[in-house]
Amino acid sequence: MSETEVAPPGVDPTIPSPARLYDYYLGGTHNFRVDRDMADKLQAATHGDLKDAVLANRGFHVRAAAWMARHGIRQFLDIGSGLPTQNNTHQTVQAVDPATRVVYVDNDPMVGAYANMLLAGDGTTALVIADLRDPDALLASPRLREILDLGRPVGVMMTAVLHFVADDAGPWDLVSRYMAAVAPGSYLALSHGTADKMDPSAIRTGEDLYARSTSNVYFRSREQVERFFAGLELQPPRQGTRPAVSYAGLWGAEDPSAADTDGSRAIYCGLGRRP
Template sequence: MMYQVSTVAPTVVSTVAEPDSARPHPARIYDYYLGGGDHFAVDREAARRVIDVFPDIVPTARASRAFMRRAVRYMVESGIRQIVDIGTGIPTMPSTHQVAHAVAPEVRVAYIDNDPIVAAHAGSHLLGVANTGFFLADLRDPQTVLGHPTIGKLIDFDRPIGLMMSAVLHFVPDEARPAALVAAYRDRLPAGSRLVLSHATADYHPSQSGVDEARAVHRDHRAATTVTRPYEQILGFFDGFELEDPGLVQPPLWRADGPLPTAGELARIGGYAGVGTKL
């Protein structure tokens, strides 16, 4: 397949209504944790309620996002030229394609999220950039995601692919069999492809109190709740991949490019992150 610069038409995005500012929204709440500017008063109020009961949500979200950027740079520097980013989120700067294109402008990035609010923001931030595309789909339907025309235009399944599932699988309950879903994507990837994955855990917050209260706030607002998982279960998502150094670790410990966090700072990070290479 020839790699040519192209822009994918935002057909799905054009059907999305104006963002609903009356109800708090998980993607906008997350943007608030990250320090972004895409949120309304209702989102800020809900976010502050979560932060009150579980202040560690802020360093955890920021550490996860920082990991994502380092992981994208790592993948592209090691030769990956096409990325499928599932669970895009509101594109807080820099987004996946911005990190990738700073290293290699020819990198193709397909963004997928199941949330029309994200699509609305993607419309203003992402689309129109050469070599990127965004579409609405649910990761629980790998056939639809992988068979989507935007994937067809951007991604060549005969060459290594960077599959990103950053801070998204914890929205998939056990009943939806997240490990089987990751395996379904893995089975379509050629050898040498990468999996970038980060996931929330309660391993560092064993008392669970703040975690449960934060969940209750999300439930009150009818926002998606997070399923925290222990180390072993998150490690299982890398089945069929060889973990790159330093393995599955708290996000700030993954190939840090600045000063390492103190033990006190690390104790506040409720997540794991890793990058695997398909065998």
């Protein structure tokens, strides 16, 4: 996006936002100078691991969506979906079955401004601008109800979004409420930033910089990420492994030794089935 371009209505181009930062990390153009400046500082503070982490996270998102589609899931709720990118969720899952339905949810007005680029345009997809911290309002959305039948299994995706939700907003309870609202046989694909393996000074820089964006970031431990899967049947990250939360690069990796990079260890992920 050029400097002279006017921000869409409701978008403040002077404060970085997680959706625009992520777009820039992924090589997109729906971002402003403030986003690129902050992202470049973070990239320098992490010695390049940030970009690696983002690519590993997006790789997990796409592989988990494809896995659920191959396992018969025909409707998806992608919460904290982000801006349009390559391999949007509906493109990934509709490659398995073109009739698959996808509802995207995000609270950033920039995502709303680019909704047309995100959607399939054939009635199988919709975008709801809503805050995941209000599950009753989100789940009651008429657009969501038009597209999804919550009485049948849903692939709920909450990738790289819950680290923008503070403990006092009850992220574990929120996840439980979404999973209680969907039918048995539904899945949860979740990824989350962690400081467990990262340089503490890079983590502090990340927390300080995000505090000046539209959302703070809250890194969580492996044990805290595992708690998101309470009551669900965690799936093995790869064939021949035990069910577990894993690093993002490793989940579904064809070549685990190549995928297990330093940056990918900044993101935990897992896939759980609602029994």
